[in-house]
Amino acid sequence: MKVNIKTVILGIAAVCLLFFSCKQGKNNIMDNNSKIDCVGKKVYFPSELKCFNQDKELSKSISDSLLYKTPYKILIYMDSTVCTDCKMKINGWQSLIDETKIIFGEQARFLFFIQPLNVNMVKAKLLMESFEYPVFIDKNFELDNNNQYLRQFDYQGFLLDNDNTILLAGNPVENDKVWESFKTVINGNKPVDGTTINLSDHHIDCGAVKSGETYEYVFSIKNTGQNDLLITRIQTTCSCTAHSVKSRRIMPDKETQIKLVYKASGVGNFTQKAFVSGNFPNSPLELVIQGSVVE
Secondary structure, eight states: OOOOHHHHHHHHHHHHHHHHHHHHHHHHHHHHHHHHHTTTOBOOOOSSOOEEETTEEOOHHHHHHHTSOOSEEEEEEEEESSOHHHHOOHHHHHHHHHHHHHHHTTSEEEEEEEEESOHHHHHHHHHHTTOOSOEEEOTTOHHHHHOGGGGGOSEEEEEEETTOBEEEEEOTTTOHHHHHHHHHHHTTSSOOOOOOEEESOSEEEEEEEETTOEEEEEEEEEEOSSSOEEEEEEEESSTTEEEEESOSEEOTTOEEEEEEEEEOOSSEEEEEEEEEEESSTTOSEEEEEEEEEEO
C-alpha cells in the first residue's frame, strides 16, 4: 500500500494540536478552580525575610511590624521569573496606597513581596521610581514554599483579614473591578459613599507658549453632594505634565484645586490630559490643556 507522506505529516500535526489544546483546556480549568480554592486559605509569611526601602535594608523590628495584625492586609505578590522591570508597576502600586490612605486610613496595610531573579535590579527600580514603601525581597522563594498554591500566580493580589486568611484574589493594579471589590469588603461589604461635583472647566486653551518655559493651569472642583469628596487618583498622559492637588478629601459645599504644570518643549501644537478618579459619577474625570509651543 502506498503511503502519502504529506497525509501522514498532517495527521501527526493534527494529533499534536489536539493534545496541546486539550492540555491547555485542562490547565485553564485547573487555574480557575485554584483561584476559587485559594479564598479561605491562610497565608503563612516567612519569619526571616529581608525588607527594603528602595536600596536600604530595614531593621528586623520594622519589617516584622508590617506583618502585625491589622483589620485588612493587601498582599501584592510578584514572582518575577521573566522580567522584573516590566512587571513592577510602581505607579500603580503608589496609586493604590494613596487611595487606601485617603479612604480607609490605617484600616488596611500593603505587603509587597517580590521574588526576583536579580535583587539589584529590584533595588535600582525602587530607587529610580522613588517608591518609598517597604518591599520584601524573597530571593529564596520562601513565600512560595510556605504557600504552594500561590505558585499559579506570576503577579497577583490578595485581600487578607487580620488572621492572614484570603478574602479575595485578583490583580488590583490592572483590574479596576478587582480593586472595587477589595474596597467594598474593607468598607464593611458596602460600596464607598459617593457624591456629586461641579467642575469650573474641563478644558483650558493655553494659546501660544514658549518652548523651554514652565506653565501652571488650575482646575477647580466643588463638592455639590452630601458626602465627602475623595480624590483618589490623578494620572497624566505625559511626564512633561506634573500635577498637584490642594486637598484630596473635600467636605460638602467646599472645593479643591487641581494644578497641572506643563513643561513646554519643541515647537508645534500640544494636548495634555489628566484623569482624576474619585467617588463621583463618570470617574475618571478628564482635564485637558491645549495650545501651541513656539520658539
